[in-house]
Amino acid sequence: MAEPVRILAAGSLRHALPDIAAAFEETTGIPVSLSLGPAGLLRERIEAGDPFDLFASANMAHPRHLVSIGLAKEAICFARNRLVILARAGLGLTMENLVTVLSAPSTRIGTSTPGDDPSGDYAFEMFDRLEICHPGLGDALKTRALQLVGGRHTPAGRSAAALIAGGAVDLFLGYASNARLHEKDPDLGIVDIPPEYSPNIEYGLVLRNGAADEAVALRDFLMSDHAEQLLVRHGFESRVGAGP
Template sequence: MTNAVQVLSAGSLRHAFPALIGAFGQESGIAISLTLGPAGLLRERIEAGAGFDLFASANMAHPRRLASLGLAEDAICFARNRLCVLARADLDLTRENFLAVLSDPAVRIGTSTPGDDPGGDYAFEVFDRIEARYPGRGEAMKSRSLQLVGGRNSPPAPAGKGAGYLITDGEVDLMMSYYSNARLLAVDRAFSVVDIPGEFQPLIEYGMATRRNADAETRHLRDFLLSATGQEILSKAGFSPIS
């Protein structure tokens, strides 16, 4: 067994990587050491000197920055995602009333933290797209949004509580969420999972970058994520393949 490939990965890949690690290990005999977290904060760690072999981000900007600094090789898109809304079921949110519901000042909107976590950046991009079409509405949503997760000062999720705890605990009425995460709660009658209308949907591309002068094991993992097997595993985890 070779030394483990050290992967720093966006937390939204947490449901995909167990299957990826299992399949990759079976194929190659190479182990993976996985660290999950908000991609922006992981990028900062790398810039501060943290060791890594492969960085997997929920956007392309962070891997490209590391490449521009000479800390990593070129960023490669390996998956796509989309943003949706995880809402209280009794909010009766639909694609058709999406704008009206989110414009209601009484509706509490939760997001991840922009800057620290691409999920927050994408949520704010939705609000910017709304603002461009309906001046005043997007900025109002942005100002009302509660940035509750994915930040350097965000409290950890309470032990034993499911992914929708901020809604079931009454902190917010809805959360802007990656589809790959929200889909897992679609069968729970407490929630509804609603796609964001296409005109407001941001392009969500996941990028990876290997460290400079990466070894053969790391390059093998990079190639595996782009392979038919890797892409199929990502697709089953709710991501869109790059092909």
């Protein structure tokens, strides 16, 4: 039996990638070994010598960094996502009152951890965009935001929905692909972010230098129409129109 192709991947791919790996194995007979986690921490593991064949990140920066230091080649965008807000229904949050609700000091805001997890970086990019339009607000939100998941020092297994249900926060900034899992929960609402505040979210993929043909085959499969259809089914967006 062939050695598994080792892929380290962003935790937000935890529902989509097993389906893609299963389809790849069914098509090729090549097994896949999948390890998930915050992309920034996975990149650090790779730099420290952890074995891998492919790295799938929730941003382009981490893959490009591995290319720049000679550990991988050709960072490519294979999927896109959106930042949305998952909020307790009683908060009454809408796109129209977003700035007002966020401005209230009593509103408890949750994010992932910037630096360790791209989701946190995207949330803070949103705050930067708010700062441009509403001076003082973005900086205040960075100070008030509770970085509760995705970090090297945060407990594993926490979810945005659980944090909201437990009263830790009133809302959480995260990926649309995750929030969609709670579409039918009457206690939660999903609110889109106005385009002027919304960061561009691209998922990047790199192949280890010297990777075997089996890893190349998985990389190519991840760029196929079949894989893209599976990603879209799991709440991601088409890579069409993504930047280089």
